[in-house]
Amino acid sequence: MKKTNSYRNALVLVLACGFGAVAQAEAPAKSATPAATSKKPSLDRSGKARKGKASYYGKQFNGRKMADGTPFDPESNVAASRTLPLGTKAQVTNLENGKSEVVEIRDRGPYVDGRIVDVSPKVADKLDMKEDGVVAVEVKPIELPEGGSTAQISSGR
Structure with missing residues (x-):
């Protein structure tokens, strides 16, 4: 035992x-x-244009609360960025066809490597990117928020 x-x-x-x-x-x-x-990532207040990939919000996000507290509207000109301050107005240009649209950054994301912006379905239609789903873009800030107001960014040309 x-x-x-x-x-x-x-x-x-x-x-x-x-x-x-x-x-x-x-x-x-x-x-x-x-x-x-x-x-x-730290907030980018440099005003510099950035290149990367863009995708767009799927239907499952309709009505969900965005980072700024408002519900997502697929018919609005809103976008998500991980680095631009909320409230930033930016021009998003599809580098494959040259089409551009102005968006307001109101949400955080995308959380996929290489993607720098998610746009609403309305903006995706205007950029002619819905068929591809993900396209190369340039995101150029136009106005950055400053404590409740916005600051114009020089064109740099």
């Missing part, structure tokens, strides 16, 4: 050490993921 208990204790000890090593190996990966996800 003593031998059986010794084997059982040894087995429990080995299993506990094994599970501890697995949990320890997983811990860094779990703690690194939220830190990477929660890293917020």
Whole structure:
């Protein structure tokens, strides 16, 4: 009986050490993921034009609250940016066809690498990007908000 208990204790000890090593190996990966996800880009008040990819809001976002607290309206000229301040007016130009539209940044996103703006379906129609879904764009700030008011950005030409 003593031998059986010794084997059982040894087995429990080995299993506990094994599970501890697995949990320890997983811990860094779990703690690194939220830190990477929660890293917020700083707001860009430079007024510089940026190039990247644009996508547009799907139907599931209709009526949902945006970052500025207003409900999303697919028939509005609104957009989401991770870096431009809320309230910024910007010109979005489809680099494939040259079509442009002025939008107001009222939401945060997109959260996909390489994408710099999400636009409403109305804007996507005007930019002729709905068929492709994602297109290369230039986003050029026109007005930046300043404590409740907006500041004009020089054309830089």
